[in-house]
Amino acid sequence: MNSGPPTDQARSELMRRIRRKGTAAELAVAAELRARMAAYRLNVRSLPGSPDFANKRRKWAIFVHGCFWHQHTGCRRATVPKTNAEFWLEKFRRNRERDATAIHALRRLGFRVGVIWECEIRDVERLSGILAEVLEARGVDVAESVDH
Template identity: 60%
Template sequence: MGQRPACPTDPARSALMRRVRQRGTTPEDAVAVVLRDLGIFYRRNVRSLPGSPDFANKARRFAIFVNGCFWHRHPGCPKTTTPTRNREFWLKKFDQNVARDAAKTAALEAAGFGVIVVWECETKDAEGLRRRLAEELKE
């Protein structure tokens, strides 16, 4: 049996990763539905705020990030796996993502915004998500 050729990236894997969207994802749409049902007004992908939160309301001073469990390293979630191929690259990438998330949150909090992080896996339970957002966004 021959060894695999030394290839830093697999073309099929690269194609798969290119298809991962950053905006307009299914988890974001689930959060939008809950916010509308709660009668909470928001803007999507607010580029004028630090980190361009997925949802924000400047008057009510809240920002919501909808994070993918894999990309943003949701603690304890089974989706938070690390690829075995090119492991050092992935570990560095994930560390940078987590550091960037912390910096975005700190900048928003310094500007007086409450920051909520909704994890991808939380969007599977619509009623649980509804309860959580209603509690965190009550006036």
């Protein structure tokens, strides 16, 4: 099994330019959190998985996942490149495993955890519903699994 870098140099260059922080999906979630006047910190490295948005005092965390990188089940954006497919499948498997581990660790610490997928930011009602569940301290956890 080849776990090295992609062999196609052009694809490698393209992937290198993709943002890790400040994506359109993250900006949309930040705008909605501000509209709700929710206090948060960005990319909280002291918490498992470094959630994209979190409030330690109120014990909530939100991950904003790209459908491609985190392989959103059933989403048309969750494609697998044909070149070096074995490498990509292993990378995606590790990403999903790391996501699940971080979510479980946060829940063990008593955090309410939400996962917002890149494709969901256009659905204002869905986004609003997820945020409402995570921000309300009712003990309800939105995402029982990593997939919706």
